[in-house]
Amino acid sequence: MVTIKDKVRTFIVDNFLFGDTSYQLSDTASLIENDIMDSTAVLELVAFIEDNFGIAMVDSDVVPANLDSIERLSSFISARAKALAA
Amino acid sequence: MCGFGGYFGSIRDAEALLTRMTAAIAHRGPDEQGKFVAPDAGLAHARLSVIGIGDGQQPMSDVSGNLTIAFNGEIFNYVELREGLIAKGRRFRTSSDTEVILQLYDELGEDCLPLLNGDFAFALWDNRHRRMVLARDRMGVRPLFFTSKDGVLYFASEIKALLKVPGVSAEIDPIALDQIFTLWAPIAPRTAFRNIHELEPASVMIATEGQVMVKRYWHLDYPHRDAPSKVTNEDDAAEELQALLTDAVRLRMRADVPVGSYLSGGLDSSVVSALAAGMTPRRLQTFSVTFDSTEHDESAFQTEMASALGTHHRAIACRPGDIARVFPDVIRFAERPIIRTAPAPLYQLSGLVRQAGLKVVLTGEGADEVFAGYDVFKEARVRRFCGRQPASRMRPQLFRRLYPYLPGLQQQSVEYLSAFFGTGNTALDDPLFSHRPRFKTTAAAKIFFSGDLRAALKGYDAAEDLASRLPQAFSLWHPLHQAQYLETRFLLPGYILSSQGDRMAMAHGIEGRFPFLDPRLVEFAARLPPEMKLKGLVEKHILRKAAKHLLPTAIRERTKQPYRAPDASSFVGAGELDYVRDCLSEASIAAGGLFNAKAVASLHEKCRTQPVSGFRDNAAFVGILSTQLWQKNFTGQEVGAAKAA
Structure with a gap:
C-alpha cells in the first residue's frame, strides 16, 4: 500500500530532485537547508497537496513547520486528512 | 578598440600562426590588421579605428625599434599624458593613444600603468630587456588570456585565438564549471578552459626567458569601518561626484568617430546620456532593448528619457524566440557557460549600434557596484x-x-x-x-x-x-563595503564586463565605455561613508542627489529595476529550436558526461509544462544548455542547426 509518506517522497524526488534517487534524503532533512526547495517550489508543493489530498491550505498552513521535511509534510497531510474524514 | 594575439618564445611558422590568431578575432578589429615578428617574439593586431585613425596602425614600434606594442582599448587621458611627455622633450610621430603608452613605458617601465586612465589590455615587447609585458586595466574591462605550450607563452584578447596554437585544445575545467554554477563566473585567473588563464584586472605580467612574474599595480580599498569618514557633507560629496562624473564622460567622448550611448531607462545610463548629450556638437544617438513582457520591459522610461534629452533614439525588440536564436552565438563569443540569458539581448543591442554605423557607445555599467545599486x-x-x-x-x-x-x-x-x-x-x-x-x-x-x-x-x-582569496583588510571594512568588494572585484570583471560587456559588444565590433568605472570615480566612491550610497533601503542615494538637475524626477526617483531577460522560457514551448532539443537530449547529455541525463530530461520537460520556473531551475536550464553549446562549439562537435521545429 502506498502511504502518504511514499507519495510525498515520490513527488519531491520527481519534481525537486528530478528523479535522482541516489540523493540521500532522510525523512527529517530540511528541504530548504538542503537546497531542495526555493520559493517557487513552495507554491508547487502547495498545489501538489491541494490537488492530491483534497486539502485546502490557508496562508497560515504554508510555513516550514508544516512543510519543510518529508516527515513534517506527512504528519501535516495525515492530520488534515483525518480532520476531513471526521 | 581592437583585438590582439602573440607569443613569447621560439616557434616555427610564426607568420602563419599570427595570421590564424588574427583571423579568429577579426570581429574585434574589422578595420585593419597587422603583424610584428622578431626573434622569439611576435604580435598580431586586428584594429577597430577610433583614435588616430590615419596613423595609429598596430603593432606599433617606437623610434628605436626596441619597443613594440599591440594594444586593445583606449587611454582616455592620453591627451594630458602626451602633453606631459612633450613638456619633457619627447616627440610624437602619431596622434594616437597607442604611442603614448609606448613613450610612457619608455620613461617609467611598468610603473606607467597607474597613470593610465583607460580601458586597456596590451602586450609590449621590450627588446632591450628581452621581455614581454602584458597588462590589463584596473577594473577588467578589456580581456587578456594566456597559455603556455612547450615553453612558449601565448596570449590573446579572446581564447578562440589561442585555440589556433598547435597543440592547444579546448577542454572544460570542472572547477571553473563549479564556480560558474555557484558564483556565476570563474574566479580569475581560471577560465572555463583547462590550462588557459586570464590575466587578472589591474595586473601586469612580465615574462622573461625562463621566468614569468605577475603583480597587481592597483587594489580596490575601503576605509576601516570605525575610522571617522573624511567625507561628511553630503552636498559637497554630491557636487564632487557630479564634477568627477562629468569629467569621466568628457574623457570618454574622446574619439575620432561619433560616440553614442546605451539608454536602459534606469538612473545610471540616463545620467551618462544626459551628460553626453550636453557635450556632443551633434545630436546624441541612444540605443535600447525592449521586451514584450512587462516584467522585463523599460521602454516607457527609455522613451521619456530620450524625449527629455532630444536624442536620436533607436530600440531593438527582444521578442520571444530571439534569445534562443542568438544563444549559440552568445556562447561562442562569451567563451564560457553562463547561467542567465541576460547577455543575449545585449548581443542584439550591439548589432543595432553597428547597423546604425557607430563604433563606440557609453554605458551606465559600474554604477551599481560603486554606488551600491544592486x-x-x-x-x-x-x-x-x-x-x-x-x-x-x-x-x-x-x-x-x-x-x-x-x-x-x-x-x-x-x-x-x-x-x-x-x-x-x-x-x-x-x-x-x-x-x-x-x-x-x-x-x-x-x-x-x-x-x-x-x-x-x-x-x-x-x-x-x-x-580564501579575500584581502586581509576585508574583515575591517563596513559590511556594505565588503559586499561591494565582492561584486566589484569578482562579478563585475567575471560576468558583467565580460559575458555581458566586452564580449557581446565586440561580437559586433562595438566598443563600450564605462564612465562610472573611471578610476578617480571608483576611488572617490570607495571613500564615501556607506549611508551616502545605501540610505536606508534607497540605493545609489548620492548619485540621485548628484543627478538632481540632470534628469526628470520620474527617472531620478525610480527604484532600480534589475536588468533581466527571460531564461528557460526563452527556449521551450512552441517553436523550440532543434539545437535546444539536440543539446538537451539524453544521448547528448550522456556524451558530454557533465550532467545527469535523466535529470536533465526531467528538467526540460518540467520547463516545457510549467509556465513559471524558479531561480534554481532557470539557472540550471540555462547553465546546462550553455555548457552543452560550449562543448559543441569549442571541442569540435557540431551544434544542431538553429531552426524551428
Whole structure:
C-alpha cells in the first residue's frame, strides 16, 4: 500500500530532485537547508497537496513547520486528512 | 578598440600562426590588421579605428625599434599624458593613444600603468630587456588570456585565438564549471578552459626567458569601518561626484568617430546620456532593448528619457524566440557557460549600434557596484536587521519590498521568508554574508552534475575558495563595503564586463565605455561613508542627489529595476529550436558526461509544462544548455542547426 509518506517522497524526488534517487534524503532533512526547495517550489508543493489530498491550505498552513521535511509534510497531510474524514 | 594575439618564445611558422590568431578575432578589429615578428617574439593586431585613425596602425614600434606594442582599448587621458611627455622633450610621430603608452613605458617601465586612465589590455615587447609585458586595466574591462605550450607563452584578447596554437585544445575545467554554477563566473585567473588563464584586472605580467612574474599595480580599498569618514557633507560629496562624473564622460567622448550611448531607462545610463548629450556638437544617438513582457520591459522610461534629452533614439525588440536564436552565438563569443540569458539581448543591442554605423557607445555599467545599486546590498542589510531579532515577524516582511518583481517570493509566509534568507542561522561575521543566499541558491543547480563530474570535483567548494582569496583588510571594512568588494572585484570583471560587456559588444565590433568605472570615480566612491550610497533601503542615494538637475524626477526617483531577460522560457514551448532539443537530449547529455541525463530530461520537460520556473531551475536550464553549446562549439562537435521545429 502506498502511504502518504511514499507519495510525498515520490513527488519531491520527481519534481525537486528530478528523479535522482541516489540523493540521500532522510525523512527529517530540511528541504530548504538542503537546497531542495526555493520559493517557487513552495507554491508547487502547495498545489501538489491541494490537488492530491483534497486539502485546502490557508496562508497560515504554508510555513516550514508544516512543510519543510518529508516527515513534517506527512504528519501535516495525515492530520488534515483525518480532520476531513471526521 | 581592437583585438590582439602573440607569443613569447621560439616557434616555427610564426607568420602563419599570427595570421590564424588574427583571423579568429577579426570581429574585434574589422578595420585593419597587422603583424610584428622578431626573434622569439611576435604580435598580431586586428584594429577597430577610433583614435588616430590615419596613423595609429598596430603593432606599433617606437623610434628605436626596441619597443613594440599591440594594444586593445583606449587611454582616455592620453591627451594630458602626451602633453606631459612633450613638456619633457619627447616627440610624437602619431596622434594616437597607442604611442603614448609606448613613450610612457619608455620613461617609467611598468610603473606607467597607474597613470593610465583607460580601458586597456596590451602586450609590449621590450627588446632591450628581452621581455614581454602584458597588462590589463584596473577594473577588467578589456580581456587578456594566456597559455603556455612547450615553453612558449601565448596570449590573446579572446581564447578562440589561442585555440589556433598547435597543440592547444579546448577542454572544460570542472572547477571553473563549479564556480560558474555557484558564483556565476570563474574566479580569475581560471577560465572555463583547462590550462588557459586570464590575466587578472589591474595586473601586469612580465615574462622573461625562463621566468614569468605577475603583480597587481592597483587594489580596490575601503576605509576601516570605525575610522571617522573624511567625507561628511553630503552636498559637497554630491557636487564632487557630479564634477568627477562629468569629467569621466568628457574623457570618454574622446574619439575620432561619433560616440553614442546605451539608454536602459534606469538612473545610471540616463545620467551618462544626459551628460553626453550636453557635450556632443551633434545630436546624441541612444540605443535600447525592449521586451514584450512587462516584467522585463523599460521602454516607457527609455522613451521619456530620450524625449527629455532630444536624442536620436533607436530600440531593438527582444521578442520571444530571439534569445534562443542568438544563444549559440552568445556562447561562442562569451567563451564560457553562463547561467542567465541576460547577455543575449545585449548581443542584439550591439548589432543595432553597428547597423546604425557607430563604433563606440557609453554605458551606465559600474554604477551599481560603486554606488551600491544592486538588490543584494539591500538584502544583506535586511538580513542583518532580521538577524538581530530572529524572532521578529515584522522584520522579514521587508524582503517582499526588495523583490516586487518576484511573484513567488511575494506570496511567501513570514516563516518561509525567514527560512529562505537564513535570517535565523546566519553568522553575521561570515565574510560572504551578503552573497551567501545567492551562492547557495545558484549552487542548488549543481544537483544536475553527473557522478563523474562530482567525483572530479572531490568536494570542491567554490564559495570557500572565494572566501580564501579575500584581502586581509576585508574583515575591517563596513559590511556594505565588503559586499561591494565582492561584486566589484569578482562579478563585475567575471560576468558583467565580460559575458555581458566586452564580449557581446565586440561580437559586433562595438566598443563600450564605462564612465562610472573611471578610476578617480571608483576611488572617490570607495571613500564615501556607506549611508551616502545605501540610505536606508534607497540605493545609489548620492548619485540621485548628484543627478538632481540632470534628469526628470520620474527617472531620478525610480527604484532600480534589475536588468533581466527571460531564461528557460526563452527556449521551450512552441517553436523550440532543434539545437535546444539536440543539446538537451539524453544521448547528448550522456556524451558530454557533465550532467545527469535523466535529470536533465526531467528538467526540460518540467520547463516545457510549467509556465513559471524558479531561480534554481532557470539557472540550471540555462547553465546546462550553455555548457552543452560550449562543448559543441569549442571541442569540435557540431551544434544542431538553429531552426524551428
